[in-house]
Amino acid sequence: MKKKKKGMAIVASSILAISLTSFNVHTSATSPTVSKNYLIAYNQSLPVDYQTMIKKAGGEVVRAIPEIGGLEVRSSNPTFLDQLKSDSTISAANVERTYKLDDEQPAGADGQPVTLHPDADGTYWSSQWDIRHLTNEGKSFAIEKGGTETNGNPTHKAIVGVIDTGIDANHPDLKANFVGGRNLVPVGGYTGKDTSETGNPTDVIDREGHGTHVAGSIAGNGKIKGVGPDLGIRSYRIFDSSGSAPTTPIVAAIIAAANDKVDVINMSIGGYDNLKYTYNGTHYSDIADILLWKRALQYAVKHNVTVVAAAGNESLNYADKKSLTDYMNANYSIPGLTYSGVSVETPGGLPGVITVSSSNQWSKDQLAFYSNYGNSFIDVAAPGGDNGPVYAATGDLSKRDFTYRALSTWPTYLAPYFTTVDPNHPGYAYLHGTSMASPKVAGIAGVIKAEHPDYNPAQVKALIEKTAFDYGKPGHDALFGDGEANAYSALTGK
Known part of the structure; x- marks a missing residue:
């Protein structure tokens, strides 16, 4: 059996995201x-x-x-x-179909790791340009943090389900907001050979780091802050230690989260299904995958869950369908395999989700260089970070500034990531990608639900879009959708 690996395109430098990987x-x-x-x-x-x-x-x-x-x-x-x-x-x-978590480590930081020490108050707040911007320097916290605190113990007014690689549930910035989770990975993992995968339904230990970083952007409350520091986080682990997962556990996680009555689901996940392809003369399609994706999303929405998804990191215009199919043939093909049908981005290209592109710190006109875009695809943008304006202008890898990426939590028990900010204070790292943009919008949806518990998903989405900053071309555009989402403006209408 051949397996064609289909990792998300890495454009000039590594971007943490999840992508479709095998046929x-x-x-x-x-x-x-x-x-x-x-x-x-x-x-x-x-x-x-x-x-x-x-x-x-x-x-x-x-x-x-x-x-x-x-x-x-x-x-x-x-x-x-x-x-x-x-x-x-x-x-x-x-x-x-199978999805795979890209390996971001080999490129490293080219000998330029980030060195960043805590502020005088022991936090990294001054370095969280994205959260400071989204919350208007923390002013949104005074309006709605996603819950209330008594002697440091939060009572959660809204819960965000994170379908991802798991979570470091004991991370000091996350443990107060962790309300449980579920493991969807079978005994032995998806290869059947991973002895650490016992099928324990409560095993949400993050083997990769991605899910922990996403969770911090939503509800971190410690050295770093999330959009809603008192939001509850429920983790649904779908990736094993090999960083792969087929469609079924992902859609099963959507159903489980809806049955658990979460208020919001974040999926920093993206890949492509194709409606028509041929392998050695035999015709195939991914129609069953797409049908089950659609049904799972409809199930979530009917259960009053707002679903947020990343747009993907291939710098593709989703509105240009021919280019998507050409991209699949150029990057995913193996001998005898030809894609000829319409390509569908799952889940971002399906009804029922808020699809998020990635903005950056330094421009109101340009997206992060890797972000996908497209009319009738992007709903809003959010800060996912990039390598800074000098890199954007020159493409010179030596000019990358990793502090333009998004700072969040990283598992304290994993080896330091190449952008770990301080070896003496493990548990934090800079990453970038639409995977880092999506949880910002999920956090905004969470604080909206905390403030307006009677709102349905359509109302939550409408408020996020109505109060987004109108970046890019005036009105709805292919890059930012209705604009860059913002927690403070959503809560105040300003």
């Missing part, structure tokens, strides 16, 4: 016993006899998601999909 196919008729995972989307609910039908076709059910009529199935039968064609209760079935 799994058996390579020839001589390897018919290769086992693959499939997604099945039924017309409505799961049939009573679905287990029998799947077994008859040569498959084994791995995970069922009855709320959206979805199944993840494993089969080594090379004709498995053909066996399902006569089942009129099935809307779509295809080989399951």
Whole structure:
């Protein structure tokens, strides 16, 4: 079985984000016993006899998601999909897509790590240009922090679910706001070989760092501050230590978060599904993946959950559909594989989400160099950081200034990231990407829900868009959408 890795494009320097990574196919008729995972989307609910039908076709059910009529199935039968064609209760079935967390470490800082020590008060507030801007120098905290505190113990008025790599639940800036979570990774991880993956449903330990950084931007409350320092954080771990996850646990996490009654979901996740592609003469599609994504998002919205997603980091114009397909063929292709259909960014390109592009510290006209954009794609922008104006003008890697990135929490038990700010004070790092922009908007949605608990997702989105700063071209534009979102303006209307 060949696996085509499809990591998010790295433009000039590393950007932390999550991206679509593999297309799994058996390579020839001589390897018919290769086992693959499939997604099945039924017309409505799961049939009573679905287990029998799947077994008859040569498959084994791995995970069922009855709320959206979805199944993840494993089969080594090379004709498995053909066996399902006569089942009129099935809307779509295809080989399951897999997402991968990009490895950001190898590029390092080119010998220029960040050295930053705490302010006189022991915090990093002076270095949090993004949160200071979003909160009008912390003035929004006086209006709504996402909860109330008594002797340092918060009572959360709104909860944000973070679907990601997990969390350092004992981080000093996060532990008071951590309200629990769920592990969606199976025993052995997705490779079946990771002995640390025991299937413990409460194991949300962050093996990568990404989820902890995202959580800090939402609800950090210590040396760094998030948009809502008293918001609750619930973690849904979908990535194993290899940094990969298929579609099923991601959509299952959306369902779980909605059932847990979170108020907001953040997904700093992005990848592409294609509606039509050919491998060695056989036609495939990702229709089942897209159907289950859509149903999961609809389920969340119907359960009064506001969903926020990153736009992605390939510098692509999502409105130019041909360029997306050309991009997939140029970057993701393997011998015998050709994409020819419409490419859909999941989840940002689907209905029911607030899709966020990445702005920067130094410009009201330019997005961060890596950010995707596009009319009818971007709803709002938020600070995700970049390498600064000198780098933007020159493209000279030696001119990068990492302090223009976003500072947030990093797991205290992991090795220091290359932008860890102070070796003597572990647990903080600068990162950039639309992954860092999305949680800012999720935090804004959280404090809006705390202030207006009766608001539904459409009202939360409308307020964020109405009060966004009109950067870029006047009115709605392809780069910033309705503008750069801001917590203070959303809470005050100013």
